Amino acid sequence: MPTAQPELFEGQPCLRLRHACGDEVLVALHGAQVLSWVAGGRERLYLSPRALWDGHSAIRGGIPICFPQFNQRGPLPKHGFARNLAWQLVGDAAHAAQLTLRLHSDERSRQWWPHAFEAQFTVELSAAGLRVTLDVHNPSPETWAFTSLLHTYLRVDDIAQVSVHGLDGMARWDAVADTRTLQQGPVAFSGEYDSVFAAPAGAVALHAAGQPQLRIRQSPSQESTVVWNPGPALCARLADMPPDGYRHMLCIESGQIDTAVTLAPGQRWAAWQLLEV
Numbered sequence: 001m002p003t004a005q006p007e008l009f010e011g012q013p014c015l016r017l018r019h020a021c022g023d024e025v026l027v028a029l030h031g032a033q034v035l036s037w038v039a040g041g042r043e044r045l046y047l048s049p050r051a052l053w054d055g056h057s058a059i060r061g062g063i064p065i066c067f068p069q070f071n072q073r074g075p076l077p078k079h080g081f082a083r084n085l086a087w088q089l090v091g092d093a094a095h096a097a098q099l100t101l102r103l104h105s106d107e108r109s110r111q112w113w114p115h116a117f118e119a120q121f122t123v124e125l126s127a128a129g130l131r132v133t134l135d136v137h138n139p140s141p142e143t144w145a146f147t148s149l150l151h152t153y154l155r156v157d158d159i160a161q162v163s164v165h166g167l168d169g170m171a172r173w174d175a176v177a178d179t180r181t182l183q184q185g186p187v188a189f190s191g192e193y194d195s196v197f198a199a200p201a202g203a204v205a206l207h208a209a210g211q212p213q214l215r216i217r218q219s220p221s222q223e224s225t226v227v228w229n230p231g232p233a234l235c236a237r238l239a240d241m242p243p244d245g246y247r248h249m250l251c252i253e254s255g256q257i258d259t260a261v262t263l264a265p266g267q268r269w270a271a272w273q274l275l276e277v
């Protein structure tokens with residue numbers, strides 16, 4: 001049974017969940033953001049050494065939650081506001097087999113978005129891997145819609161040695177070139193890469209130097225898989241990344257972004273991403 005303990009990390013209140021198998025996960029209350037996942041004795045997530053810890057900026061790395069807007073497709077701040085706000089722990093972390101954090105509408109969220117909502121984010125550590133689940137509930141008398149994304153930053157030794165398998169044949173929108181194609185074969189990286197794929201039914205696999213490292217699955221409630229690496233030029237323009245940061249990260253993200261989720265009063269929606277070594 002995992003146990004969770006509070007700690008400060010970079011001055012931010014966090015919770016660390018440890019599993020008997022030795023795996024650990026660290027979650028910040030800010031953004032309910034997973035910052036670290038150690039599995040099989042290795043850190044699996046990328047966290048920028050230049051990430052901002054000011055309590056309102058998005059933290060560069062780990063698993064940011066983008067809600068209620070993907071990217072700049074709407075009037076809200078880029079990727080919504082959930083990653084900019086402090087969430088609250090639900091229940092008693094000291095005895096939890098999993099962590100659940102909660103964000104609900106208040107005066108902070110209403111400065112951007114008028115709707116009453118409740119979001120919960122659950123982090124489950126098991127010997128099999130890490131599962132993160134976003135649950136969104138509409139407690140209000142009005143119908144509203146949102147998009148969302150689990151923006152997972154994976155740590156890699158060298159992006160030039162990385163390939164992503166499992167997307168073969170899937171529809172792809174290349175956001176850099178603004179072209180639409182069908183993916184052929186594995187994805188490899190040699191510069192800025194930013195693509196939205198139709199999510200495959202099976203797992204996506206991250207390989208490094210030809211060896212499988214991680215399998216990633218997502219719930220059918222999310223119809224897109226996003227793959228992002230800024231490459232050297234864009235990375236140099238990101239103030240919260242070191243110049244060579246792009247070499248050590250790859251985002252494989254699961255989201256519902258092309259078609260918004262519409263929640264009628266009382267309705268609920270959930271989505272998960274599962275990372276397995």
Ligand code: TA6
Nearest residue numbers: 058071078079151194226228253
């Ligand atoms: O999900 C990919 C993406 O939307 C890219 O287009 C890129 O902008 C990235 O997210 C990071 O966004 P951020 O606001 O965290 O710098």
